[in-house]
Amino acid sequence: MAAFLAAFILSHARVATLHPPLPVTPAVAPGTTALRSPPGFEESYEALRSLRASSSRPLVHLAQLAAAEPLAAARLSERVDFDVPRTVPSAFRKFFSHPTAKFIATAFGLTALGRASLGNLRTADAVVAFATAVAWCLQEWVIHDKLLHSEREWFAKDIHRWHHELPYFHVSLDGIGLAAVWFSVVGACALAAGAVFRAIPASLTGLTVYTLFGGLYEASHFLAHTRVPLPKPLQNIRNHHMRHHVVNDEYWLAFTIPAIDNVFGTNPRPSDVGRWDAGGRRGAARRRSRAV
Numbered sequence: 001m002a003a004f005l006a007a008f009i010l011s012h013a014r015v016a017t018l019h020p021p022l023p024v025t026p027a028v029a030p031g032t033t034a035l036r037s038p039p040g041f042e043e044s045y046e047a048l049r050s051l052r053a054s055s056s057r058p059l060v061h062l063a064q065l066a067a068a069e070p071l072a073a074a075r076l077s078e079r080v081d082f083d084v085p086r087t088v089p090s091a092f093r094k095f096f097s098h099p100t101a102k103f104i105a106t107a108f109g110l111t112a113l114g115r116a117s118l119g120n121l122r123t124a125d126a127v128v129a130f131a132t133a134v135a136w137c138l139q140e141w142v143i144h145d146k147l148l149h150s151e152r153e154w155f156a157k158d159i160h161r162w163h164h165e166l167p168y169f170h171v172s173l174d175g176i177g178l179a180a181v182w183f184s185v186v187g188a189c190a191l192a193a194g195a196v197f198r199a200i201p202a203s204l205t206g207l208t209v210y211t212l213f214g215g216l217y218e219a220s221h222f223l224a225h226t227r228v229p230l231p232k233p234l235q236n237i238r239n240h241h242m243r244h245h246v247v248n249d250e251y252w253l254a255f256t257i258p259a260i261d262n263v264f265g266t267n268p269r270p271s272d273v274g275r276w277d278a279g280g281r282r283g284a285a286r287r288r289s290r291a292v
Contacts, residue, residue: 035165036158041079047072048165058246060168081171084226091228095219099176104215107183111211115204125205132206136213137257141264144253168245172225173218186210217256248273 037045047069052059059065062082066073085091095101115125148160163172187207194203223230224238237258244252247270254260254267261267 035161038079038162041076044072044076044079045162045165048076048167058168060246062167062170065167076166080166082167082169084169084171086227088228091223091226094171095173095222098173100173100179101215101218103176103179104183104211104218107187108208108211108215111187111204111208115201115208118201118204121205122201124199124202128202128206129209132209133213136210136217137254137260140217140256141254141260141266144255145264145266149249149253164245164249168225168242169227170225171222173222179214179218183211183214213256220256243270 035045035049048059048065051065051068055064057064062073062077065076085094096105147156150157190203190207190210191200194200197203220234220237221241223234224241230238237255240252240258240261241255251266251268251273252258252261253264258267
C-alpha cells in the first residue's frame with residue numbers, strides 16, 4: 001500500500017513540476033487577481049473570460065463560445081469533453097468508461113466483500129456508517145470552501161477555477177490519480193485505526209460507506225454537468241450546483257446534501273446576492289461576512 005501510494009504521489013509531483021501553470025495577464029475587474037490558465041490553452045481561456053465580460057448571459061454551452069470565437073472553441077475541445085450525455089443509458093456508459101468510476105466501483109466492491117467476510121453487522125457498524133456518511137457530507141462543504149475556493153493561491157485552487165471557467169455543460173470527473181491517492185490514504189488511516197482500537201470490522205464498514213459516498217458524489221457531480229433528464233432529488237442537486245457556477249461561486253457549496261449549505265449560511269436566495277464567477281466580478285457581488 002505504501003509503495004502504491006508513493007508511486008502515485010511522485011507521478012503527480014512530476015507532472016506538476018514539469019508542467020506548471022503559466023501566468024497570464026488578462027484584463028480583470030478591480031479587486032480580482034490575475035487568473036492563470038492551463039498550459040497551452042491560455043488563449044481559449046482568455047476567450048472564455050472575454051465572452052463572460054461582454055455578455056449578460058450565463059456561459060453554459062460551448063456553442064456560445066463557438067459562435068464568438070470558433071477557433072478558441074475548437075482548441076478548448078481538445079482538452080475538455082463537451083459531448084455531454086442526454087439520456088440515462090449514454091450517461092451510464094460514459095461514466096463507467098472513465099477510469100475513476102471503475103476505480104471507485106472496484107474499491108467499493110472490495111471493501112464491501114472484506115467486511116462481509118468478517119461476519120454479521122453489529123451496532124458499532126451502524127454507528128460508524130452513520131458517522132461516516134455525515135462526515136462525508138460536511139467534508140464536501142469544507143474542502144470546497146476552504147481548499148478549492150481558498151483565499152490563498154495554490155495549484156488545487158487553479159485547477160478548480162479552470163473547471164469553473166468552462167461552459168457549465170461538460171463532462172467532469174476527478175482524475176484517477178487523485179482518486180487513487182485519496183482513497184489509499186483514507187483506507188490506510190481507517191485500517192490503522194481499526195487495528196489500534198481492535199475494530200477492523202467497523203473500520204471496514206466505515207471505509208465501505210466512505211467509498212460509496214465518494215462514488216455517489218462523482219456520479220451526481222457528473223450528472224449535474226450533463227443534459228440528462230433527472231428525477232427530482234438529482235435535479236435539485238443540479239439546480240443547486242448550477243447556481244454555484246453561474247450566479248455566485250461563494251455560495252451553494254454543498255453537493256450530495258444541498259441542505260448542508262443551510263448549516264453554514266451559504267444557501268441564500270439568488271436574488272439576494274450579486275453575480276460573481278471565475279472570470280471576475282459581475283454586478284454588486286456581496287461577499288460573506290460570517291466567520292466559518
